[in-house]
Amino acid sequence: QQQVKQSPQSLIVQKGGISIINCAYENTAFDYFPWYQQFPGKGPALLIAIRPDVSEKKEGRFTISFNKSAKQFSLHIMDSQPGDSATYFCAAVTSGTYKYIFGTGTRLKVLA
Amino acid sequence: NAGVTQTPKFRVLKTGQSMTLLCAQDMNHEYMYWYRQDPGMGLRLIHYSVGEGTTAKGEVPDGYNVSRLKKQNFLLGLESAAPSQTSVYFCASSYGGYSNQPQHFGDGTRLSIL
Numbered sequence: 001q002q003q004v005k006q007s008p009q010s011l012i013v014q015k016g017g018i019s020i021i022n023c024a025y026e027n028t029a030f031d032y033f034p035w036y037q038q039f040p041g042k043g044p045a046l047l048i049a050i051r052p053d054v055s056e057k058k059e060g061r062f063t064i065s066f067n068k069s070a071k072q073f074s075l076h077i078m079d080s081q082p083g084d085s086a087t088y089f090c091a092a093v094t095s096g097t098y099k100y101i102f103g104t105g106t107r108l109k110v111l112a
Numbered sequence: 113n114a115g116v117t118q119t120p121k122f123r124v125l126k127t128g129q130s131m132t133l134l135c136a137q138d139m140n141h142e143y144m145y146w147y148r149q150d151p152g153m154g155l156r157l158i159h160y161s162v163g164e165g166t167t168a169k170g171e172v173p174d175g176y177n178v179s180r181l182k183k184q185n186f187l188l189g190l191e192s193a194a195p196s197q198t199s200v201y202f203c204a205s206s207y208g209g210y211s212n213q214p215q216h217f218g219d220g221t222r223l224s225i226l
Contacts, residue, residue, distance in 0.1 A: 049214070
């Protein structure tokens, strides 16, 4: 069974701090790694995504770091804000399969 | 823009009852998916469809059936509900099957089986 292991399960960060969520995978056929953000009562929404041919992708305060050799990728939220409080899911997918394998989620709380 | 709309938003069923969850998308997407979300388990794919009239099994298909009679609609059926099917169900759609075409999610149906 293909798996994506996500940690930590929950995270509390002070306003202005850096939030870091990590994911690890086993299947080297994965070639697209999106992160989804989910607010309570809502469905997940695509936040940022990366392909393994780059080591980092930044969009505003959100950065994905990718380590192909270690088969790990992480989401960094700089200058975390209370509005970032949500559950974050990493995922991995292989081209042509259209089947996303999701991590178990990280519940982030940013304290004001 | 409605995007992906799921109905109903909440439902309570008794064990053995049947029901259908409806998903509708207005983005002309070819691909549609049904997931269930359980605490500590992330999102697990139940069934998916790569086009009108097609369906396929995902990771956890047992106890569920689906139909895609119209391109914009994807129905998830529970023929005989069981307490283990208590979950939040999400429908998603995507333009195509390429991995860089993101999946767009509805806001979920919260289903409790007593």
